[in-house]
Amino acid sequence: MRKLVLVVLLMAISTVAFGQSESKTKAGGATEQQISKLMDEGREAALKGDATWLEKHVADNYTSISPAGLQTKTEVIDMRKSGQLKYDSIEVRDRNVRVLGDTAIARVRATVKGTRAGQDISGDYLVTAVWQRQGGAWKQVSWQSTKLMEGQPSR
Numbered sequence: 001m002r003k004l005v006l007v008v009l010l011m012a013i014s015t016v017a018f019g020q021s022e023s024k025t026k027a028g029g030a031t032e033q034q035i036s037k038l039m040d041e042g043r044e045a046a047l048k049g050d051a052t053w054l055e056k057h058v059a060d061n062y063t064s065i066s067p068a069g070l071q072t073k074t075e076v077i078d079m080r081k082s083g084q085l086k087y088d089s090i091e092v093r094d095r096n097v098r099v100l101g102d103t104a105i106a107r108v109r110a111t112v113k114g115t116r117a118g119q120d121i122s123g124d125y126l127v128t129a130v131w132q133r134q135g136g137a138w139k140q141v142s143w144q145s146t147k148l149m150e151g152q153p154s155r
Helices: 002-027 029-048 052-057 073-082
Strands: 058-066 069-072 085-100 103-116 123-134 137-147
Touching: 029 052, 029 085, 029 103, 029 123, 029 137, 052 058, 052 073, 052 137, 058 073, 069 073
Parallel strands: 058 137
Antiparallel strands: 058 069, 085 103, 103 123, 123 137
16 A cells, blocks of 8 residues: 555656646746856866855755765865866766756766876766756755766666
């Protein structure tokens, strides 16, 4: 019985979410472009080692989950300022932005060349960034990146 209730609940949630995604995609074209632009600016700031983009566009309750573990906004900014995290290149090969009301979810595939604390972190990554409209501005509230094993498909 509990399984049946869970299945029905999940179906209802996905139907509502799909409906929101469909209706917002048509009206959300400008928002999708805005999120893509913000992500491009964030990429450029990362390549320059500039932490001001993070300070401006990352929410105070931000969390990052990456091969480095769980990090807060302050920890990510400190890593950028200290130079512990350095990028030589970030090549975005695929990006998809979905808008769901005041939330946007971006999925990105990128090839990265760089180091963290002197260790090579180069490779292909899948990233999910969650954005939320706060006080009229889009703020990144969550970041999750997964390094793909060599030859691993990224669908």
